[in-house]
Amino acid sequence: MKSVVILVSGRGSNMEAIVKACAAEAWPARIAAVVSNRPSAEGLTFAQEHGIATAVVDHQAFESREAFDAELQRTIDGYAPDLLVLAGFMRILTPGFTAHYAGRMLNIHPSLLPAFTGLHTHRRALEAGCKLAGATVHFVTAELDHGAIVAQAVVPVLPGDDEASLSARILKLEHRMYPSAVRWFVEGQLAIDAGGVVRHTGGESQAFFS
Numbered sequence: 001m002k003s004v005v006i007l008v009s010g011r012g013s014n015m016e017a018i019v020k021a022c023a024a025e026a027w028p029a030r031i032a033a034v035v036s037n038r039p040s041a042e043g044l045t046f047a048q049e050h051g052i053a054t055a056v057v058d059h060q061a062f063e064s065r066e067a068f069d070a071e072l073q074r075t076i077d078g079y080a081p082d083l084l085v086l087a088g089f090m091r092i093l094t095p096g097f098t099a100h101y102a103g104r105m106l107n108i109h110p111s112l113l114p115a116f117t118g119l120h121t122h123r124r125a126l127e128a129g130c131k132l133a134g135a136t137v138h139f140v141t142a143e144l145d146h147g148a149i150v151a152q153a154v155v156p157v158l159p160g161d162d163e164a165s166l167s168a169r170i171l172k173l174e175h176r177m178y179p180s181a182v183r184w185f186v187e188g189q190l191a192i193d194a195g196g197v198v199r200h201t202g203g204e205s206q207a208f209f210s
């Protein structure tokens, strides 16, 4: 049984999708804890209502990223995770933290990486005139939104789209893709080798379409 810790900063809808899929599909895993850097994160309520341990490490209480990450790591490691899942966790992580979880930390980013790293991805895709947009699940490395790609979800950009409509279309696919990627990992079908190459042996497609 693999232990999974999920980090959230807000709504937590991807975390919800993972928690529900884990139970519904009887993964060989348990969601050991949901941890947030924001005490008011809505996702904490869902986790508590589902009997999942929660913890808050409020970044505002720390004077440096290093001090925050050290306490975050201490809290996470209390749950001995095999996998750390960033699900709308909106903090830049220090190299020491990313090295500690190398090969066992996934993130979901709402763009077709390597395009549009960072913030405001949907607005920037619309402004660039993109006809396709999407989201990416990747292993986390020290460089923001640059780790090896595990899966991608693609949607059309439709005439009249705004940030709200485009992000909603992408989020629906995120809720299919991210649980799949986490399941691959806990079932031993997904790993990253020493050269940074993703090995996926499950046979399912790593591309998701609306």
Ligand code: GAR
Pocket: 008, 009, 010, 011, 012, 013, 014, 015, 087, 088, 089, 090, 108, 109, 110, 118, 135, 171, 174
């Ligand atoms: C998701 O769209 C996720 O891709 C994005 O934040 C949203 C969180 O929603 N992540 C990032 O922007 C990370 N840089 P959720 O809290 O409802 O899962």
